Amino acid sequence: MKLIIIGGGFGGLKLARELSNKEGFEITLIDRFNHHQFQPLFYQVATSGLDASNISFPLRKIFHKSKNVHIRVAEVQQVLTAENKIITSIGEFDYDALVIATGAGSNFFGNQNLIDHALPMKSSTEALQLRYRLLQNFEKALSIKDEKELQQYMNIVIVGAGPTGVELSGAIADMRRFVLPKDYPELAFSTMKIYLLEGSGKTLAAMSEKSSADSEAYLKKLGVTVMTNTIVKDYDGEKVTLQNGETIETATVIWAAGVKGNVLAGIEKDLIARGNRIKTDRHSLVQGLSNVYAIGDVSYMEEPAYPNGHPQLSPVAIQQGGLLAKNLQLQQNGKPMKDFSYVDKGTMATVGRNLAVVDLSKPKLHFKGFIAWMIWMGIHLMLTLGVKNRFFIFLNWLYNYLTYDQNLRLIFMEPEK
Template identity: 65%
Template sequence: MKLIILGGGFGGLRLARKLSNQKGFDITLIDRFNYHQFQPLFYQVATAGLDASNISFPLRKVFQKSKNVRFRMAEVEAIDTTAKLVITSEGNHAYDVLVIAMGATTNFFNNANLEKYAFPMKSTVEALQLRHKLIHNFEDALHASNDEELKRLMNVVVVGGGPTGVELSGAIAEMKKYVLPKDYPELEFSKMNIYLLEGTGKTLGAMSEDSSKQSAAYLQRLGVTVLTETLMSDYDGKTVYLKNGEQIPSSLVIWAAGIKGNIPAGIDSTLIAKGNRIKVDEYNRVEGLSNVFAIGDIAYMEAGVYKGHPQVAPVAIQQADLLVTNLQNIHSSPNNLKPFVYKDKGAMATVGRNLAVVDMPKPKLHFGGFFAWLVWMGLHLMLILGVKNRFFVFVNWLYNYITYDQNLRLIFKEFYRNDQQKK
């Protein structure tokens, strides 16, 4: 079977690793990056807590001992389901079976100004860009000519009260408390405000009521201004305009308020559901196509209580695990494929030092604080790819915990060999 997997995220990588060195499969894994990115820790890269290399792992290294998996770094331009071809920037690839696991990207909801001026965080590169902007603003604040400019440079606005927004707001608040006053003694950090905007009535809306209340209390304890039922209407790079008519001066807006699927060209528009996700049946097979599957964030499946599963790593991993079995049986027992049933093992989010919330469904349990923070760290440490990466992440966390400091506040400027070539 010529199997092509699009995307080296949690789902695509899991599938390729499970089928590695298994007879009967000739696998090509295609991704625009040559490394796997551990998305749950992007916010720590953005706030100088971790180096980008600590949460990235070369995809080619994963398959050094594999005899049937090849990796290609390329942009997927289109899919031709009739000719069974994947068209990429580096050539065409024929397939017998195709698995789309391209994940999701930032959804700016067609607001051109937000797309132009706000900072998303859906890749390692974007996390590094955010870190650069965050630190550079304080360098610029040292030269501010008036109070209005100073306020704009020091204020940070995070839009979206989900796990990403909550974790980012908490991490920036801890920088303000422990790190930035020592780096910039000339600045008055009492003038710095961190705003978290959430359109609904609570933070962590997908988690329990206890987690929502506790996370908001933790954020307020850290000095974050939490504005629920607050919608943003526009942003011009200098001022945030709210729908209630209020304005917030800020040159840094972090957009964590929505995602949409990375759907390649060639997928019939009738197969695209809300959130730019591909409609699949109970076997993760794209509707109407017997040899094309979709897993992870990009897949939209209606099953039981779910009208589209949560766009989180456990869903992608569980779908990949089941797809391994179904692909092994697809020729011998095509009528005996197993349907996907999501096993919800709970949800968690960290807010700051010793502060986290955890929800468990069976037994139904909620807890927060220091123990929840330890559970959060332990689970994420286990999920990181590579022993070396786990070691360096642990060492960084230990160093940061003991010293109340991060040592990666570096600004890398762009250099040019000549006017035409960027280096």
Template identity: 65%
Template sequence: MKIVIIGAGFAGLKLARSLNNKPGFEVLLLEKFNYHQFQPLFYQVATAGLDASNISFPLRKAFQRSKNVRIRMAKVEEIKTHEQVVVTNIGEFEYDRVVIASGADTNWFGNQKLIDNAYGMKSTVEALQIRHKLLQNFEDVVKSTDPLERKRLMNIVVVGGGPTGVEMAGAIAEMRKYVLPRDYPEIDFADMNIFLLEGGPKTLGPMSEKSSEQSQRYLERLGVIVRTNTILKDYDGDTAILSTGDTIETSTVIWAAGVRGNVPKGIDPSLVVRGNRIKVDRFNKVLGTENIYALGDVAYMETPKYPTGHPQVANVAINQAKNLANNLRWEEMKSSKNLKEFEYHDKGSMATVGRNLAVVDIPRPKLHFGGFFAWLIWMGLHLVLILGVKNRLVVFINWVYNYITYDQSLRLIFNEFCRPRKKTEQEEPQQKHTLETAR
């Protein structure tokens, strides 16, 4: 059975590893990067808490002893469903089964100004770009004499009160408290404002009331200005315009307000629902197809427990991949009666705000933890999930070192990571024409 897996996130990688060296399968893993990215810790890379290599793992190293899994760095352009071919920028690949595990990207809600001027955080590269932007801001503050420019450089706006936004805002606040005053003694960091904007009535909306209330209290303790029921309406690179009519002068907006599935061309548009997710049945098979599957953030599955789809979290993706791997093995053995529908058993949710500050909700038995104990649980789980023993060890050492010294030596600015302004679709052809002329 030739299986093509699109994407090496939590779902795609877990499926490939579950089928690794299993007889009867030939697996091709397509990924535009040559490494797996541990997304839950992007915010620590962005705030110089961890190095990018600590949360990334080379895909080929994961399959060095594999006899049936092959990897290609490629960008998927289309799935030709009738021909059973995946079209990529490096060629076409035939399949018996194709699994879409392409994950999700930043949802800008069609706002071109945000695309051009704000920063997303859905890849290691974007996390590094945020890190360099934050550090460059303070280098510019030191040499600036314009009060308005200094204000814009010192104000940071994080949009989205989910786990990513809460963790990001808390990490920047801790930098302001423990690290930046020692690096830049000539700057008065009382003038630095960190805003967290949330469109809903509370932070960590999907979690319990206790977690929401506690997380907001932790953020405010760290000096973060939390504004709920507030939407960022527009941003031109200098001024953020809010739904309340207020404005914030800032040169840095970090967008953590939503995601949308990465749906490849060739999927019936009628099967793509809210959030750009593909409708699948209880076996993760795309509706109306016989050999196309979708997993993780890009899959939309309705069940009695989750009538509006599953949460877009790593645990769902990993368990869907496990279930699909078992079903494919039964299918390969011509034993379709053993196929099992996917059922998600929620083991809980968590988020960290800062040092000794975290919240944990466990559904069965219904428990809530906050503070230091919750922070230890959060760290332990993330260490287990990181790929590679060396990465786990390095991350643990970094966390211990940072806990003791309140510092980290990763605040480096590399000019090649300074992000150029994103191009509009209209600019792309013009750039290509200019390059051809130059040649």
């Protein structure tokens, strides 16, 4: 089987690794980056806690010992399902089976001003750009005399109180508390305001009521202004306009309010579900097609326990990639495929130093505070690819914990003119 996998995220990588060196498969893994990115730690790159290289791992290195997996770095421009081929920036590729594992990107809900001015964080590059913007704004603030303009640069607005928004808010609050006053003693960080805006009624809406309540309490303890039931209407680069008419003056808006699937050109519109996700059956097979599959964040699959589709989380992508690998082998052997059922092992989020929340499914347990923080760190270390990456992440965390400092506050990009 000539198998093409588009996307080297959690799902695509799991599938390729499971089929590596398996007889009967010739695999081409295509991604626009030459490395796998550990998305749960993007926020630490953005807040100077980790280097981007610590959470990235070269795809080619993963498959050094593989005889049947070939890596290609390219942009996929179109899928031609009728012809069993894809068109990319480096040429055309034929396939017997195609797996779309392109993940999801930021959803600005069609608002061009938000697209132009708000800062997303869905890749290592965007995390580095966010780090640059945060640090550069404080450099600019040093020379601003007008109080209103200065406050604009001292205000940070984060939109979306899911795990990304909560973790970013807590990390920036820790920077304001321990690091920034030492770096910029000329600035009064008592006036710096961090706003976390959420359209629903609570933070971490996908987690338990206890986790939502605990996370909001932790954020308020860290001095974050949490505004639930608050919808952003517009942002012009200088002020955020809320749906109720109120405004917040700020030079920095970080967008973590939603995601949409990265659907490729060539996929019929009637196959697209809510959230710009591709409809599949329980085998991850795209509806109406015989040899095209979709897994992970770009996939919309209904099962009895999840009638509205699965949450867009890495464990879902990993489990779907693992089962699809087994199903493709069953198919090769003329045996029936097995239906996918998501096993929810739990969810977690960190809020700040010694502060986190963890919900376990079986047994149903809730942890908070320091013990949850240790569980969060252990799980994330275990899931990171590469011994070297784990070592450097642990070393950075240890250094940060003992010194109350981060040593990666570097501005590499050319200053804005």
